[in-house]
Amino acid sequence: MTLAGISFSYLRARPLATALNLLLLALGIATITVLLLATAQLEERMGRDARGIDLVAGAKGSPMQLVLAAVFHIDAPAGNIPLADALALAKNRAVKKAIPLALGDSYRGYRIVGTNHDYPAHYGARIAAGRLWQAPLEAVLGADVAAETKLGVGATFSGAHGIEGGGDMHESAPYRVVGVLAPSGTVIDRLVLTSVESVWAVHRHGEPGEDPAKLIADMAEEEKELTALLIQYSTPLAAALLPRQVNASATLQAASPAYESARLFRMIGVGVDVVRAFGLVLVLAAGLSVFIALLNALEERRYDLAVMRMLGASRGRLMGLMLLEGAALSLAGGMAGIALGHLFTGLLGLALGQAKQAAVTGWAWDAREPWLLGLALLVGFSAALLPAWRAYRGDVAAVLAQG
Amino acid sequence: MLSLRGLRQRYGTKQVLALDRFEAAAGEHWLVLGASGSGKTTLLNLVAGLLKPSEGEIEVGGQSLRKLEGAALDRWRGRSVGIVPQKLHLVSSLSVLQNLLLAPYLAGLPSDKSRALSLLEQLNVKEKASEMPHRLSHGQAQRVAIARAVMNRPQLLLADEPTANLDDANCMQALDLLVNQAQECGATLVVATHDQRARARFDKRLDLSA
Numbered sequence: 263m264t265l266a267g268i269s270f271s272y273l274r275a276r277p278l279a280t281a282l283n284l285l286l287l288a289l290g291i292a293t294i295t296v297l298l299l300a301t302a303q304l305e306e307r308m309g310r311d312a313r314g315i316d317l318v319a320g321a322k323g324s325p326m327q328l329v330l331a332a333v334f335h336i337d338a339p340a341g342n343i344p345l346a347d348a349l350a351l352a353k354n355r356a357v358k359k360a361i362p363l364a365l366g367d368s369y370r371g372y373r374i375v376g377t378n379h380d381y382p383a384h385y386g387a388r389i390a391a392g393r394l395w396q397a398p399l400e401a402v403l404g405a406d407v408a409a410e411t412k413l414g415v416g417a418t419f420s421g422a423h424g425i426e427g428g429g430d431m432h433e434s435a436p437y438r439v440v441g442v443l444a445p446s447g448t449v450i451d452r453l454v455l456t457s458v459e460s461v462w463a464v465h466r467h468g469e470p471g472e473d474p475a476k477l478i479a480d481m482a483e484e485e486k487e488l489t490a491l492l493i494q495y496s497t498p499l500a501a502a503l504l505p506r507q508v509n510a511s512a513t514l515q516a517a518s519p520a521y522e523s524a525r526l527f528r529m530i531g532v533g534v535d536v537v538r539a540f541g542l543v544l545v546l547a548a549g550l551s552v553f554i555a556l557l558n559a560l561e562e563r564r565y566d567l568a569v570m571r572m573l574g575a576s577r578g579r580l581m582g583l584m585l586l587e588g589a590a591l592s593l594a595g596g597m598a599g600i601a602l603g604h605l606f607t608g609l610l611g612l613a614l615g616q617a618k619q620a621a622v623t624g625w626a627w628d629a630r631e632p633w634l635l636g637l638a639l640l641v642g643f644s645a646a647l648l649p650a651w652r653a654y655r656g657d658v659a660a661v662l663a664q665g
Numbered sequence: 666m667l668s669l670r671g672l673r674q675r676y677g678t679k680q681v682l683a684l685d686r687f688e689a690a691a692g693e694h695w696l697v698l699g700a701s702g703s704g705k706t707t708l709l710n711l712v713a714g715l716l717k718p719s720e721g722e723i724e725v726g727g728q729s730l731r732k733l734e735g736a737a738l739d740r741w742r743g744r745s746v747g748i749v750p751q752k753l754h755l756v757s758s759l760s761v762l763q764n765l766l767l768a769p770y771l772a773g774l775p776s777d778k779s780r781a782l783s784l785l786e787q788l789n790v791k792e793k794a795s796e797m798p799h800r801l802s803h804g805q806a807q808r809v810a811i812a813r814a815v816m817n818r819p820q821l822l823l824a825d826e827p828t829a830n831l832d833d834a835n836c837m838q839a840l841d842l843l844v845n846q847a848q849e850c851g852a853t854l855v856v857a858t859h860d861q862r863a864r865a866r867f868d869k870r871l872d873l874s875a
Contacts, residue, residue, distance in 0.1 A: 263763060263770040275758040569754045572715065573813075574743015574772035576736035659710040662750050 265579070269587040272559060279555045280591065286551050287595025287641070288602050290544030291634055295603020297538050298630055300610060303622045305527065308334060311449040312519035314384060316501065319343070319351055319508050320490035325517035326526060332363055332490035333519045335373050335449050339365055342487035347513050351491060354507070356500035359384075361492040364461040367421035367432065372407045374421050374437075374454045376461030384492075385448045391415050392441030398463050398474040401437040401456045405445035413439050421454075421464060435464045435474065462486060545641055552591055553645035556584060560649045567653050568661035577654045584650035585643060592642020596635045666691040666853045667712065667821060672721035674707050682707045684721075687871060689853050691726075691820070694844055696864065697857040699873030705857035706751070708873070709823045712855070713746050714738045726820045743772025747814030747852065749824040749843070753806050755798035761785070761809050762794040768816035777816075784812040788842065804835060811842055818850040828860045840866045 273280045312333050320328040323340030330337035342364075352360035361384060364376030375381070379394055382402070392415035395402055403413060413419060418436045437456065445451055462481060463474035495501060508516035560567070567580050608624025667689040674682040682704035689695050699705050710716040711723060714730050723730040725745060733741050755764050765781040785791040788808040793801060801809065807827065814822060824843055828836040840856070840863060847854035856863065864870065 263766045263776055268759070268767075271758040271763075563757075565752070565754045566756045566758070569750075569756060570767070570771055571739060572713070572742070572748050572750070572754075573768050574739050576739045578736060579771070659715040662710075662715070662752070662754065663706055664752075 265583055265586055266590070269583060269590055272563070272587060273591065276555075276559070279558075283548060283552050283555055283591055284595045284598060286544065286548035287592060287638060288599035290541050290546075290548050291596050291599025291638055292602035292606060293541030293544060294538060294634060294637075295600050295628075295631065296606045296610065297534060297541065298628045298634075299603065299607040299624070299626065300622050301530075301534055302628050303626060307447075308523050310447065312523060314494055315492045315519050316495045317493040317504060317508070318490050318517045318519060319348070319493060319514050320517070322513070322515045325515060326522045328490065328515065328517045329519050329522040330526075331365070332492065333449075334523075335375075335453065339489045342489050343491075343513050344484065345486035345488055346483065347511065348488045348491050351493075351508065351511075351514065354504065356496055356504045356507075357493050358496035359494040362458055362488050363490045363492065364458045364487070365489040366461060367423055367464060369407075369419055369421050369437075369454055370411055372404070372411070372452055372454055374401070374456060374461065376456055376458040378458070381492075382443060382450060382455060385446050385450045387446045387448075387450050388444045390442045390444040392439070394441055395456055395460075396440075398457060398460045398478065399435060399437050400440040400460070401454050402441040402443060403439055404443050404451040404453045404455070406451040407454055408442040415439055415441060432464045458488065545637065548595065549592075549641035549645045552588055552642055553648070556588055556646050556649040557652075559587075560584070560652055564656060564661050565664075567656055568658045571656070571658040572662060580653040580656070581650040584653050585646045588642040588646025588650075589639060590642075592638045592645075593635070595642070596638025599638065600631055600634060666693075666726055667855070668722075668724040669712075670722045672708075672711065672723070673719050674704065674711060674716070675719045682711070682873075684708070684873075689855070689869075691853055692848075692851055693869055694847060694854040694867055695856070696867035696870045697855060697873060698859065698864070698870055699857075700859055703859075703873040705859070705873060706825055709748070709825055709855065709857050712821070713748055713823055714742050740773060743768070744774065744817055745820050747817065747819035747822045749807075749810050749814045749822075749827060751825040751827075751829060753810040755801075755806060755809060755813075757798055760795050760797055761790065761801070764798065764809060765813050765816055768813050772817050774817055781812070781816065784815065785809075788812050803830065804839075807839060808842065811846055815846045815850055815852070819852050822847045822850075822852040822854045824854070824856045826858050826860070827856060828858055828863055833862065836860065836862050837866065 315333055318328055318332045320332055320339060321341035321343050327337050327340055331339040348362060351357065359380065361380045362377060365373060367374040390405065417439045420431045420433045420436045423430045423432065443450065459478050463477045466477045466481065495504065505516040508514050570580060604624040607622055611622040611624060614622060669684055669687040672682065672684040673680065697705050697708060707716065711718050712725065714733065728741065756767060759767065762781055765784065766776055766778065769776055782791065782794065785794055788811060790805050790808050793805060798806060827839050827843060831839055843854060843856060
């Protein structure tokens with residue numbers, strides 16, 4: 263026999279109302295939890311993917327598209343740039359490191375990226391099996407690609423034209439897997455890496471069995487193209503000068519991953535705010551529902567409360583009983599909501615994984631989650647205040663005489 | 666034990682109770698008679714500290730109620746006064762046994778499950794201990810309410826119209842239960858009723874209509 267036990271006996275005596283209140287509160291808190299988890303993880307993921315890349319140089323067009331295509335690998339590139347222009351830029355004194363990227367093909371939805379060994383090194387990728395590519399048409403698989411396609415070292419596969427998959431197969435020039443990377447938690451896990459020359463050779467459409475090295479040797483210099491160059495500045499001063507220089511050229515444009523992803527988040531932010539407001543509305547509706555439930559309960563319970571006074575309970579104790587009930591309800595709803603939010607985020611992660619996009623996981627915790635519990639408690643507590651005050655003010659003798 | 670002096674209770678300008686002097690010794694059993702509206706329930710509420718008198722002094726066991734306020738008054742009532750309200754008012758969400766245990770809990774006394782069970786046994790409702798109150802007949806509910814009132818061995822046991830809606834046999838039985846339980850804990854018993862059948866059972870009577 264405790265105050266909490268008495269509160270609980272009332273909640274149990276009204277299972278439907280209790281369940282409805284819990285559900286409303288849990289859904290509201292879950293919505294906000296999903297938003298917190300998903301946006302925090304996406305931001306962190308994008309931050310990791312873009313780390314150390316100060317500038318992307320690529321074909322003229324939308325700078326955001328260039329960043330999405332060349333850094334995050336979620337959009338199609340606008341076009342290619344001549345190799346000669348890219349090489350000239352790479353030799354600029356303001357450039358410390360320039361990683362070439364040649365895009366265009368994919369394997370079962372995973373992009374095939376022609377690059378050099380600096381690219382996996384930039385993301386700190388380690389080899390889990392085999393070795394990095396050396397000769398043309400040797401490929402190294404990212405961890406997710408290897409796990410999903412079940413290809414291992416020694417396997418061969420043909421790329422499909424187009425980076426979304428479903429294009430013509432380049433069956434005349436199959437790739438051979440020579441290595442698999444360990445998981446790195448970056449975009450590279452979902453890529454197939456090879457040399458830039460391999461990408462050129464595949465697009466020469468030679469006869470089957472033709473030596474890829476010979477194909478490349480036969481290429482005219484003007485035919486050699488890259489999609490983008492990932493650039494790291496040599497000095498902080500370069501940030502002021504290099505983009506302007508690049509944009510002044512006839513074929514190239516420069517885009518800053520930091521600036522473009524911030525811009526992207528500002529645009530997504532409006533949608534996030536709308537969903538967050540929706541979550542808050544749900545939480546407030548739950549608060550209103552708890553309020554009405556407690557007020558109704560108070561009406562039904564005025565005799566019980568009067569009897570408790572008759573048996574020696576003070577006004578403060580009755581007030582505590584109502585507050586405790588509101589708090590217990592909201593705490594349970596808040597915890598259920600956070601659990602539900604993690605479940606939904608996990609499901610969202612599964613759905614995104616199917617789309618071969620950056621995964622979110624329901625297993626990560628966010629430092630702001632205790633605040634959500636606080637929000638739920640605050641709502642439950644406020645909803646219980648008026649009923650608690652009424653319980654405090656109740657006239658025992660008058661109520662006992664009725665009935 | 667119970668001492669009332671110059672008691673007046675008014676609602677606005679309407680006087681509902683006037684009692685110049687009343688004394689009841691410890692262990693006495695009193696019947697308060699009067700038609701409805703004569704102030705019987707008001708008297709019980711005043712003595713239990715549920716109402717403040719407009720005028721006058723109330724002393725229970727040497728304790729002046731004027732000197733008790735708020736939580737201290739509630740606590741005193743929980744420990745010293747057992748009340749059987751007319752409408753019984755068992756707590757609906759708690760079982761019969763829990764209703765009994767509520768009395769010591771709310772009065773800040775140690776829980777005494779064996780006393781609760783033995784009271785239920787004496788009052789012949791032990792098999793209902795784990796039932797919810799809405800499953801009880803009126804007679805059973807009244808016995809549970811009596812058990813709850815004497816749980817804390819009060820000095821003063823108050824009952825408001827305990828024989829209302831009872832036939833003659835049950836009327837006498839209910840009064841016997843109250844008298845027996847009051848004797849058991851040495852409490853002064855005050856029964857308020859307009860039921861003339863109760864007259865025969867009590868030799869000490871206070872008539873408020875007079």
